[in-house]
Amino acid sequence: xxxxxxxxxxxxxxxxxxxxxxxxxxxxxxxxxxxxxxxxxxxxxxxxxxxxxxxxxxxxxxxxxxxxxxxxxxxxxxxxxxxxxxxxxxxxxxxxxxxxxxxxxxxxxxxxxxxxxxxxxxxxxxxxxxxxxxxxxxxxxxxxxxxxxxxxxxxxxxxxxxxxxxxxxxxxxxxxxxxxxxxxxxxxxxxxxxxxxxxxxxxxxxxxxxxxxxxxxxxxxxxxxxxxxxxxxxxxxxxxxxxxxxxxxxxxxxxxxxxxxxxxxxxxxxxxxxxxxxxxxxxxxxxxxxxxxxxxxxxxxxxxxxxxxxxxxxxxxxxxxxxxxxxxxxxxxxxxxxxxxxxxxxxxxxxxxxxxxxxxxxxxxxxxxxxxxxxxxxxxxxxxxxxxxxxxxxxxxxxxxxxxxxxxxxxxxxxxxxxxxxxxxxxxxxxxxxxxxxxxxxxxxxxxxxxxxxxxxxxxxxxxxxxxxxxxxxxxxxxxxxxxxxxxxxx
Numbered sequence: 001x002x003x004x005x006x007x008x009x010x011x012x013x014x015x016x017x018x019x020x021x022x023x024x025x026x027x028x029x030x031x032x033x034x035x036x037x038x039x040x041x042x043x044x045x046x047x048x049x050x051x052x053x054x055x056x057x058x059x060x061x062x063x064x065x066x067x068x069x070x071x072x073x074x075x076x077x078x079x080x081x082x083x084x085x086x087x088x089x090x091x092x093x094x095x096x097x098x099x100x101x102x103x104x105x106x107x108x109x110x111x112x113x114x115x116x117x118x119x120x121x122x123x124x125x126x127x128x129x130x131x132x133x134x135x136x137x138x139x140x141x142x143x144x145x146x147x148x149x150x151x152x153x154x155x156x157x158x159x160x161x162x163x164x165x166x167x168x169x170x171x172x173x174x175x176x177x178x179x180x181x182x183x184x185x186x187x188x189x190x191x192x193x194x195x196x197x198x199x200x201x202x203x204x205x206x207x208x209x210x211x212x213x214x215x216x217x218x219x220x221x222x223x224x225x226x227x228x229x230x231x232x233x234x235x236x237x238x239x240x241x242x243x244x245x246x247x248x249x250x251x252x253x254x255x256x257x258x259x260x261x262x263x264x265x266x267x268x269x270x271x272x273x274x275x276x277x278x279x280x281x282x283x284x285x286x287x288x289x290x291x292x293x294x295x296x297x298x299x300x301x302x303x304x305x306x307x308x309x310x311x312x313x314x315x316x317x318x319x320x321x322x323x324x325x326x327x328x329x330x331x332x333x334x335x336x337x338x339x340x341x342x343x344x345x346x347x348x349x350x351x352x353x354x355x356x357x358x359x360x361x362x363x364x365x366x367x368x369x370x371x372x373x374x375x376x377x378x379x380x381x382x383x384x385x386x387x388x389x390x391x392x393x394x395x396x397x398x399x400x401x402x403x404x405x406x407x408x409x410x411x412x413x414x415x416x417x418x419x420x421x422x423x424x425x426x427x428x429x430x431x432x433x434x435x436x437x438x439x440x441x442x443x444x445x446x447x448x449x450x451x452x453x454x455x456x457x458x459x460x461x462x463x464x465x466x467x468x469x470x471x472x473x474x475x476x477x478x479x480x481x482x483x484x485x486x487x488x489x490x491x
Contacts, residue, residue: 110267150453173276344474466482
């Protein structure tokens, strides 16, 4: 008896209809090309993990403007051209907070129920307060904080540039954003803070994804930082930072957090600490490294600083808003460094099927954009691998309008709705808004830091400009090798 004799003509017709239905549905909902490897669950994880930035660009060249990488049980769909990026930024069917909730729990122990219950309250706070918490209120504080750190450096020295900027930025940021005196002053405790934050920061990407028992040193540093906030959270909330500004944005956020769960205020404090330090220091590093590696740019920057403050390096100057407006070249240098050393990825989670070009991206996929590679697209940036601060003349920075194709803050064709406050995109903007506030603060402090360093010291590189590390995707890439500088007080 043949196999087909077990089935009646009616059953065969139904099965045939199902096959045709599934075929046409597959044809109409065809997903992007998928790189999935041969090993179940791990997929392309091993190859992707060796050099993820290079892997992304090779996949774009081979598969086109949209493709999926299956690795470690996750589907990551990358979009690299305008239509896909616009969907990433503006679609109501992709969600930022769903994409980051698990990493937030892993790195700061903020439970899912607390994280999501604070959506509405944080969103209302950010929507109402972003305009009143002006970053420019910090110019005087930051100038004073940087002068304190510069005095510790002495008249001359040789040091790794990464350590140099951390020595300046870490204390200034912590004492200004959180509480004067939170950053330790005892040499042993300073070293302890640096070591624990460095361990936490460098392991952040792994800690966001891997079980904690695999990362013992990282876990130990996370606990140390959480304990620091547990001991100081009440003083941070009570601290009066600037005359005329009774509540800082950090204090306002902590007030909202405590309406839901007082015990998790230290956890949000840790998250805010990482957001304020993790990218500011490497961007300051890269900006100074690029300027010092380009003699003509360096010369022009020094002439601009001297035209505003004079040529001596001994005066204890205060950088004002008006000074920053006269020194736009410094801001151009910072933005150009951000363009060249942008994060490897930013992510959203797909919650409903979305159509991009001829493909349908299914729910559950992580939708990815790589600012690092977008900023190297010659369609938007001529000579994309060159450090050219003058290209920022074309941007309308007075209105916070950046160059087309620049993804760090949103701008041009890729305007980020979280920055302009249109309310599009849902309540995921509460975290976007806070992140943008931190970015504006970081942009301000990096400019002031560079102005004061180059005003006080003659600096020169002792090593070639290092390449960026291609091992990490989250945050600004670190240098691949050492980069020493020699500094001497200007006379």
